[in-house]
Amino acid sequence: MALDIESIHIWRSPQGEHHIEWQASHPETQVEIEPVHTGPHQVSYHPESHEGVRARVQGLPRDCRHGFQVRDQHGNAGLVFERKLGLEGTPNFRDFGGYRTTSGERVKWGSLFRSGQLTNLTDADLALLENLQLDLVCDFRREEEQYNAPNRLPTQNRPRLASVPIVPGSNADFFEEAKRNGGGRQAMYDFMVDINRDFALVQSPAYRVMFEEILAVDDARFLVHCAAGKDRTGFAAAIILLALGVPEAVVMRDYLLSQQFFVPGDEIAYVREKYGMQGASDEMILPVLEVHEDYLAMGLNTINEEYASFEAYLERALGVGEPELAELRGRYLSPQ
Numbered sequence: 001m002a003l004d005i006e007s008i009h010i011w012r013s014p015q016g017e018h019h020i021e022w023q024a025s026h027p028e029t030q031v032e033i034e035p036v037h038t039g040p041h042q043v044s045y046h047p048e049s050h051e052g053v054r055a056r057v058q059g060l061p062r063d064c065r066h067g068f069q070v071r072d073q074h075g076n077a078g079l080v081f082e083r084k085l086g087l088e089g090t091p092n093f094r095d096f097g098g099y100r101t102t103s104g105e106r107v108k109w110g111s112l113f114r115s116g117q118l119t120n121l122t123d124a125d126l127a128l129l130e131n132l133q134l135d136l137v138c139d140f141r142r143e144e145e146q147y148n149a150p151n152r153l154p155t156q157n158r159p160r161l162a163s164v165p166i167v168p169g170s171n172a173d174f175f176e177e178a179k180r181n182g183g184g185r186q187a188m189y190d191f192m193v194d195i196n197r198d199f200a201l202v203q204s205p206a207y208r209v210m211f212e213e214i215l216a217v218d219d220a221r222f223l224v225h226c227a228a229g230k231d232r233t234g235f236a237a238a239i240i241l242l243a244l245g246v247p248e249a250v251v252m253r254d255y256l257l258s259q260q261f262f263v264p265g266d267e268i269a270y271v272r273e274k275y276g277m278q279g280a281s282d283e284m285i286l287p288v289l290e291v292h293e294d295y296l297a298m299g300l301n302t303i304n305e306e307y308a309s310f311e312a313y314l315e316r317a318l319g320v321g322e323p324e325l326a327e328l329r330g331r332y333l334s335p336q
Helices: 125-131 143-148 171-181 185-200 204-215 233-245 249-256 264-274 282-289 291-308 312-317 322-332
Strands: 003-012 018-024 029-033 040-047 053-058 067-072 077-081 112-115 136-139 160-163 221-223
Touching: 003 067, 003 077, 018 029, 018 040, 018 067, 029 040, 029 053, 029 322, 136 204, 160 204, 185 233, 185 282, 185 291, 204 221, 204 312, 204 322, 221 233, 233 249, 233 291, 233 312, 249 291, 264 282, 291 312, 312 322
Parallel strands: 112 221, 136 160, 136 221
Antiparallel strands: 003 018, 018 053, 029 067, 040 053, 067 077
């Protein structure tokens, strides 16, 4: 009848309400939730929900991140922080810490973040971002994307902004070909799969720069982001977590969270305008905006095919050898 601590998932809506999900070995497991913040708040429970949101917390301050003590009646307990922080101007802003490694350690919360572009952050978003005390932001967008839609960052506690452009495959050529030939959904889906092979091989110099930037700042709290926070950023978060020793199945689960927090239908008009695809159907465009296991799996399988081990890939392609790996794990892992 125990609570599964590893299954606890907490996310914040843009309206500031925290949603808490968990799994337990028995439906009668009693779970108590207590925010670390001691100010006024309201907790509502939904015990009838065997899947999805089982509790909601309202009334917590919106300008900082929050942790929660979650425990059951058997003494199983854990301190869990919110994974999605609920920024209004970028829907896929997440902490990708908190995961257990194969060695039994845990990736620290509050040091590793990922998101889409920061162009449309609200003043409330900026207040939260300032309180995260980020040291570094790695922007994977193309140079023209960065120029046309510059990031909005706090004026106080302003992080260093590192431009690390990643241009996967031949985007422009592909979209031109697709417009001419009327390529359908499958062609676009296959293109997105191939992009991740490109991430692993052709784009390794950019990801090498990412690691160099992170290692250049002592104990850096950092954010990696692109436009949507799911493809270029998704691969970056995956290789960082794998370098820290997080199991591949857990890495894939983190990658697929973009399915929950990024709504493809909301971005179709933007992509159609961005790539001049006015004649393309929604069905054709959707794979560009979706997240599928096949996408990341192609990148990881490519690494397995081209290198003797993931550690060999880190060292040969990304410049992360044993000393760098020890530094990263010393920074970002904590005992259970």
